[in-house]
Amino acid sequence: MKVHNVSDIREIISGELVQGSDDTEVYYGAYRLKQIKNKNTILFISKRIVDWKSLKKFFPMVLVTERKYNKEEIPDNITVIYVLNSEEAYWKFIHHYRNLFDIPVVAITGTAGKTTTKEMIKHILSFDREVTATNRTSNSRTAFLQYLLNIGECTEAAVFETAVGAPGDVLNAGEYFKPTIGIITNVGAHHLNYCKTLEGYIDAKGEMVEIIDPSGVLIINGDDLNTRKIDVKKFLGKIIRVGRNSYCHFKITNSEYSKDGMQFSVQHKNRNYQVFVPGFGEHQVYNALFALAAVNEMGVSIPEAAKRLKSFKKYNKQLQIVDGINGSIILDDTWSITTTSLDAALKVLNEVKLRKKRIAVIGTITDLGSWGYVIHEEAGNIVYQNGVDVLITIGYHASIIADHAVKLGLNTPVYKFNNSTLVYGLLNEIADADTIILIKGDMYTKPIIELAAKLRKK
Structure with missing residues (x-):
């Protein structure tokens, strides 16, 4: 996290200092007690904290609250900022923090291939850039704040996996990450216990269209029937389709199994490229295409991206x-x-x-x-x-x-x-x-x- 002092934060969230010092520095953020893992954390919370003793090892700490505490309730080494609404203050801080960084941010959703595509993009970019990304498959709402705050002054790109457990999950991720590039890998049938119907699930995945910067890029599977049901007409930015269909911007012209992976040809802007991706299966070819399209938008040439992709290592237990x-x-x-x-x-x-x-x-x-x-x-x-x-x-x-x-x-x-x-x-x-x-x-x-x-x- 880029370091902020209390004075800066009070100005961002329109808060009143009721205890502590404006010079106190903040290195971490939390909106639940269990998210506090380090000293110098700022906690946004509306609930009254009673058990300060269990938090003692994390002091000094900054509390943003709408609660009126008596002075004797709070330990001396807690800085307290009073606000009218702690949730509004939280989102003011989130929006401020994200807007500090003018970097490419990729958000990925889909029924299958999210994690692999994310890891491929991270792998390719990491050769010459500082990259922040979601950790393995940990992509729940409660993790978004920490991932956002992992973006620091040295970060040059960020890649985030945005899963769907229920309608609104992708929209919520967009509030944090404000992606410049969005990817929908495919849409099958999953999480229907919350989305109720396949159409509801497709709509939930389609929320990706709404969260990408209007001048950004949407990358989608041109061969996936359910993805085609997503209304992309309202998206004002650039749309890139990958797949085998003739209208795809990254078109697979040939693919075959080889030792330890897939060898395939991809056509882009009337040029053909040979690509090898570790891991078996046609789905792995699509994952690689999403990654190639995304990094190409960030300035990595296709030949260079293909060269870097050869050393990609997929997770265990994935075929x-x-x-x-x-x-x-x-x-x-x-x-x-x-x-x-x-x-x-x-x-x-x-x-x-x-x-x-x-x-x-x-x-x-x-x-x-x-x-x-x-x-x-x-x-x-x-x-x-x-x-x-x-x-x-x-x-x-x-x-x-x-x-x-x-x-x-x-x-x-x-x-x-x-x-x-x-x-x-x-x-x-x-x-x-x-x-x-x-x-x-x-x-x-x-x-x-x-x-x-x-x-x-x-």
Whole structure:
């Protein structure tokens, strides 16, 4: 955080100093007690603080409040700024702080590929720039303040992942970050427990259009059907489409599996470029395209960006290929699960061709609310369309995947389990050196994570 003293902050938020010194410096910010991790933090809070003893190790501290405290209630080394409304004061400070920096800020949303695209952009830019970015997949509302304050005087670019748990989440992120470049990777079906319908979810993703600077850039997937439903006409800035369609500004003309990743050709402004991206799958090509388009807008040439991309390292458990039990190959994709990412994983299972027998172990898709049955049926359709040699599902809702795939005509062995207890034993029986096993789930489903770890060759 760029250091501010109390005098500066009072002027920004129209506050009255009721205790402490105007010369006190602030290095950190918080709007909840649990966010206070360091000394010299400014806390914006409307609730009355009673337990000062637990905060003592973080003194000195600055409090912005609308509460009227008696002098004896507050320790001496707390600076107190009184305001009429602490929430309004908070947002005044947020807007002031963001406007201190004239740098490119990228915001990324989408059902799948957000984290990988963010990490690719960060990787490419970090060769010669100071970059601030969201940490792994931590992209909740409560983290936004800390990410914003991570922008400092040396920061030359920022890349933030803006997930959707409910309508308004992307708009809220925009209030903090005010992006100059926005990316929508794709729109599948997820978080329907809060968005209620697929249309509501599409609208929630489409909030990206509203938060980008009017003179900024919107980068979208030109091949994704749901993304096309987003109304981009009201966006006044530049729109860049990536994909295979003829109207795409970054057009994929060829892609193929190679050792350790994807080799593809991209056409941009009548020139062709050869690009290699570590990691298997057509979805990885799209992630790379979003990254190339974004950094190109920030002044990195496509050949230079492609050169830097070669050394990109993706996270573990994102279609990670490892040695498994009985000489098998494990395709560990237990990072997250949506119908979009399931389709991508099954395509990789079919295309990698490391082994002849393909086993898919699939867990439950979460955050669907009343849409659970419908979306798991759609997942069953995806399994049927892609095909596997053995299908294993884990969990009550995941069994719907198996039932629907069989109903559609999947004519291979299918096993349904309520939990993962017996799955290892089955795989130990049927897996051999001619087998590749895809295990698909999310990082929050402990039985899936434990099974994936157990299947790896020790």
